[in-house]
Structure formats: structure tokens, C-alpha cells
Amino acid sequence: DTAVSQTPKYLVTQMGNDKSIKCEQNLGHDTMYWYKQDSKKFLKIMFSYNNKELIINETVPNRFSPKSPDKAHLNLHINSLELGDSAVYFCASSQFLTNSPLHFGNGTRLTVT
């Protein structure tokens, strides 16, 4: 039973295309996140949703649009992909308690050519 699952695992696409990454968690958590891991392995938060409401929106280009249809799902849509968007994108979830550790998905490696 996968706790946080994201699809696809790998995504290769050309510049200018629009793509989506899906994430689902079955842990009953009320908060979900998107993190980006760059080529140097640095992890940085992009967005966070609590009960379907956006609570954290870091300085991310507005080509990135998260959507949370319900507490268990948080999708990431990216418009007009650029070379610099190539990275590993991690979905995560937790309960809205700061000592609740994040549970991560296995990541989606996005390659923009």
C-alpha cells in the first residue's frame, strides 16, 4: 500500500509543452506539498495546501499551477515548459502539526529538451 503516490515517475518533454504531475495520498493527512529538487540535489518547497486551500506559495513562476480537488490529491500543472524546469518534483503530505513529519512520494523526474 503506497502512502504517497505520484505519477508519472519519469516525464520527458519538449520546451513549450504543458504537462501535469499527479499526486495522491492515502494517509488521511490534511496537508500536501510540492517540493523541487534541482540538479545539485537541493530541495525547496514550492507549494503547500491545507484542506484544499493554498497556504504556502513560494516565489514560483506562475507557469506552475497546483490544484487540489480534495484533501487526498494535489496535482501540479506546468505550462510552457522551459529547460530550467528540469528537476525531480516531490509530492509530500503531513498532518497540520509541525512535529508531524512529511511523508514523501517517490518523485517525478522531469526532463525538458
Add this chain to the structure above:
Amino acid sequence: AQTVTQSQPEMSVQEAETVTLSCTYDTSESDYYLFWYKQPPSRQMILVIRQEAYKQQNATENRFSVNFQKAAKSFSLKISDSQLGDAAMYFCASNRQGAQKLVFGQGTRLTINP
């Protein structure tokens, strides 16, 4: 703003020996939480250990323990009896009370030599 610094990009240790990974952080908050995550080649992010800043006792999880020095803002991870399966990137992270924003360090790549 919180910052987390891992000054060791790479570390290596012989199998069965002990290794310590360093982490320092900076925060103006009094309530916060600290974590170590492991990322093996499979790319999965796995929680290793966590520490509440208000607790003086160092957290331990089997072969993994921390040395939490609050005044020095230091949070090192000790791995005892290193095993081949411990080889991974290790990330130190923190978040403050009332926030849901985990801030990560740059990571330390740990190699286990057989």
C-alpha cells in the same frame, strides 16, 4: 528566516564503523523541529529521525542518534555500526512551530566502504 547548513558534501566510512554527519541551523524561533531524511539511489525520501527543540534529550532510533546542541544550533547525526544499506544522501531539515515549510540543508552523500 530559517537556514540549514550541511558543511560536508561527502563522507565515507568503513562498514561496521561509526560516522557523524554535521548540521547547523539558524532560527530566531524558540519552538521548532529538526529532522534527518535519507535519500538512497532509489530517490525516495525516508525520515530517519526527528527532534523537538524543546526536548533536551537526544533522539535515538536504533543505530541512528542525534547530538542536539541547542545553544550552538547544531544537530548532528550519528550512525553506528554502518551498513551498506546506509549509503545515501542525508538531508538535515527544520521547520518552526506553526509553519508547514520544511527547510532543507544541501545534503551529505554518505558512502559505505565494504
